[in-house]
Amino acid sequence: MRLSTVAGLAVALLPSLGYGWLSTDTLQDADPPQSGYLPTHNFDPSNLAGLTMNWSMSWNQNEQHHAKPLVWTPPGGGNELVITVSNQNMIRVFDGITGKVLYSRVLDAPFSSTDAECGDIPNMIGITATPVIDPNTNIMYFTSKGYKNGLAGPQGLLAGQYKVYAVTLPSLTDIPGWPYVIPNVGADNDPARYFLGGTVLQRTGVVQTGNSIVLGFGGHCDNFNYTGLVVSISKTTGVGLTGMQATIAAPGAPPQALDLHDQSSGMSGIWQSGTALAVDAATNRVFFATGNTHGAGVNKAGTPMSGKTYLSTLEQAVASYSVDPSTGKLTQQDWWEAVDYDTYNGGDRDLAASGVTLLDPFFSGGGVSRIATIAGKNGFIYLLDANNLGGFKMGPGGTDAILQKIDSSTGSFFGGVASYPLEGGYIYFVPTGGALNCYKFGLGSDGKPFFTLAGKSAMVFAAKGVPTVTSLNGQPGTGIVWLADVNQGLVAFNAVPVNGVMQPISLGFATGRLQKNQRPVFGNGRVYVMANTKMRQQYFQYYRVLLLHLQQFDNLFGHYQLCHYVEFLLCILFLNFVIVLPVVVDVEHLNLEFDHIHLQFGHIHLELDYNHL
Numbered sequence: 201m202r203l204s205t206v207a208g209l210a211v212a213l214l215p216s217l218g219y220g221w222l223s224t225d226t227l228q229d230a231d232p233p234q235s236g237y238l239p240t241h242n243f244d245p246s247n248l249a250g251l252t253m254n255w256s257m258s259w260n261q262n263e264q265h266h267a268k269p270l271v272w273t274p275p276g277g278g279n280e281l282v283i284t285v286s287n288q289n290m291i292r293v294f295d296g297i298t299g300k301v302l303y304s305r306v307l308d309a310p311f312s313s314t315d316a317e318c319g320d321i322p323n324m325i326g327i328t329a330t331p332v333i334d335p336n337t338n339i340m341y342f343t344s345k346g347y348k349n350g351l352a353g354p355q356g357l358l359a360g361q362y363k364v365y366a367v368t369l370p371s372l373t374d375i376p377g378w379p380y381v382i383p384n385v386g387a388d389n390d391p392a393r394y395f396l397g398g399t400v401l402q403r404t405g406v407v408q409t410g411n412s413i414v415l416g417f418g419g420h421c422d423n424f425n426y427t428g429l430v431v432s433i434s435k436t437t438g439v440g441l442t443g444m445q446a447t448i449a450a451p452g453a454p455p456q457a458l459d460l461h462d463q464s465s466g467m468s469g470i471w472q473s474g475t476a477l478a479v480d481a482a483t484n485r486v487f488f489a490t491g492n493t494h495g496a497g498v499n500k501a502g503t504p505m506s507g508k509t510y511l512s513t514l515e516q517a518v519a520s521y522s523v524d525p526s527t528g529k530l531t532q533q534d535w536w537e538a539v540d541y542d543t544y545n546g547g548d549r550d551l552a553a554s555g556v557t558l559l560d561p562f563f564s565g566g567g568v569s570r571i572a573t574i575a576g577k578n579g580f581i582y583l584l585d586a587n588n589l590g591g592f593k594m595g596p597g598g599t600d601a602i603l604q605k606i607d608s609s610t611g612s613f614f615g616g617v618a619s620y621p622l623e624g625g626y627i628y629f630v631p632t633g634g635a636l637n638c639y640k641f642g643l644g645s646d647g648k649p650f651f652t653l654a655g656k657s658a659m660v661f662a663a664k665g666v667p668t669v670t671s672l673n674g675q676p677g678t679g680i681v682w683l684a685d686v687n688q689g690l691v692a693f694n695a696v697p698v699n700g701v702m703q704p705i706s707l708g709f710a711t712g713r714l715q716k717n718q719r720p721v722f723g724n725g726r727v728y729v730m731a732n733t734k735m736r737q738q739y740f741q742y743y744r745v746l747l748l749h750l751q752q753f754d755n756l757f758g759h760y761q762l763c764h765y766v767e768f769l770l771c772i773l774f775l776n777f778v779i780v781l782p783v784v785v786d787v788e789h790l791n792l793e794f795d796h797i798h799l800q801f802g803h804i805h806l807e808l809d810y811n812h813l
């Protein structure tokens with residue numbers, strides 16, 4: 201794994217010091233609403249050919265960065281700093297200009313993947329979620345998974361625990377009274393579903409609203425008797441947990457299993473490929489999406505239900521919760537479940553692989569003042585009214601009460617949608633194995649927002665990562681759509697397509713393959729990307745050959761999108777060697793390491809050694 205930075209030629213504008221931080225900093229996963237539009241990083245599309253590789257950093261053996269880096273400039277000035285957090289519970293603070301490590305810290309030993317019985321996150325599961333920096337206090341908040349005794353594992357699942365840290369920047373010293381251990385207590389909406397640090401995984405970027413930080417929890421390969429949880433924790437030292445809501449709760453939930461390996465009790469995890477919960481700061485609401493569930497829940501009878509009525513079983517759902525700005529209490533506000541939600545509970549077609557995007561209020565009309573989007577592993581993009589998400593079957597004749605459903609035709613979505621509110625307004629998304637799609641904003645016959653295809657890129661992508669858009673301080677004509685792609689590396693396109701084609705912008709260098717589930721992260725005319733160099737050097741040459749076989753493989757299993765980027769290698773190997781595959785393989789359970797492949801489906805766990813293939 202490698203972190204690289206690319207230095208730009210953009211002139212450093214002097215941004216305001218309003219909050220003791222610069223507008224060119226990146227204080228969380230993208231922007232709070234997850235709009236994916238970042239106008240303050242001083243990138244001019246006409247200068248990108250002048251970008252050069254500035255420095256890179258190699259990590260420890262088996263060290264991976266699932267969280268995105270952050271960029272923060274100390275109050276009073278100096279170089280921008282880059283902060284990374286890893287699966288080995290290591291934190292580093294780099295000088296963004298020189299690449300020098302200024303501060304570093306090792307926390308408790310990380311949780312062992314052996315105990316999680318899941319290869320999604322190999323070796324160690326320490327910090328997996330992008331932290332958040334409070335611009336008013338310069339405190340960075342993040343979570344870390346380890347064991348109750350602080351020692352190395354494996355020690356068994358029940359020995360696991362989650363700590364929430366609050367550290368001062370740039371020194372990384374603990375705020376007195378922190379870290380806070382999340383207690384094993386029951387959810388506010390169902391005491392039987394309680395928090396077990398060992399069985400849950402916090403992968404969504406940490407967010408803040410009011411006096412709270414908010415976390416979303418999913419599981420490890422949906423193993424164990426876990427239930428998805430949204431959790432709020434007070435920033436005030438000594439207060440701790442202020443809200444915990446289970447995504448699946450009584451009434452309507454299956455009984456809570458008391459056998460650790462029984463997956464039937466809830467699930468409906470929040471993981472979103474690591475993207476943060478979307479925050480609407482003005483109304484103290486957070487938005488998220490949920491994944492696979494056991495059983496069909498409250499809506500199985502098919503009776504229409506308003507999203508403003510509390511739903512205890514949020515499965516394959518988009519939900520919004522208010523976070524009380526003073527008490528931190530979580531209250532369900534609104535939700536939407538597709539009419540065919542239960543069909544996505546099998547076959548790895550769930551919604552939760554993407555986060556919710558709240559678009560800029562520019563995208564409004566016909567009484568819709570804000571749009572929320574969700575892009576599912578099922579290949580659909582849904583556009584919702586953020587203030588009236590849609591409930592269940594509330595449209596005419598029991599249809600979805602949503603603004604629009606876009607069929608990507610191919611692929612799945614991991615990560616979500618980006619937007620550009622200038623020059624008429626556009627949104628962008630990339631299905632796995634597909635092109636970068638651009639849809640233009642418009643109004644339908646009912647006056648409500650409706651998007652139409654405006655262009656596609658010629659290039660296709662692995663697409664486990666979210667597109668992100670910059671502009672040169674909001675000037676029309678300067679929009680750039682960036683993608684940190686597993687296969688193509690860092691790429692950039694003009695935000696407005698020409699004759700139906702997204703126009704690539706030459707960067708004058710190639711980063712090579714990048715880590716999945718990342719975004720490019722921006723500073724002042726600089727962009728930081730995470731790479732896995734070992735994987736690139738060893739396997740890149742196989743990829744193009746294997747891509748040809750993908751189509752065959754997909755046809756074999758019809759609707760299931762089984763293969764994604766480097767995992768194509770696995771699939772082909774299986775076609776050759778194993779021939780009979782189980783019908784449902786969760787690609788998220790495939791994992792590549794330097795010299796091994798792990799594959800898990802059901803209770804079968806396979807390990808292949810490249811040296812023997």
Ligand SMILES: *[C@@H]1O[C@H](CO)[C@@H](O)[C@H](O)[C@H]1NC(C)=O
Pocket residue numbers: 207253254255297
């Ligand atoms: C990296 O960028 C800084 C600032 O732009 C520059 O001073 C330095 O020489 C660059 N280093 C390399 C190796 O390009």
Ligand SMILES: *[C@@H]1O[C@H](CO)[C@@H](O)[C@H](O)[C@H]1NC(C)=O
Pocket residue numbers: 392393394395396425426456457458459460461
């Ligand atoms: C899951 O099973 C374990 C082991 O039997 C049990 O200790 C735990 O309480 C169960 N989880 C929940 C949320 O009840």
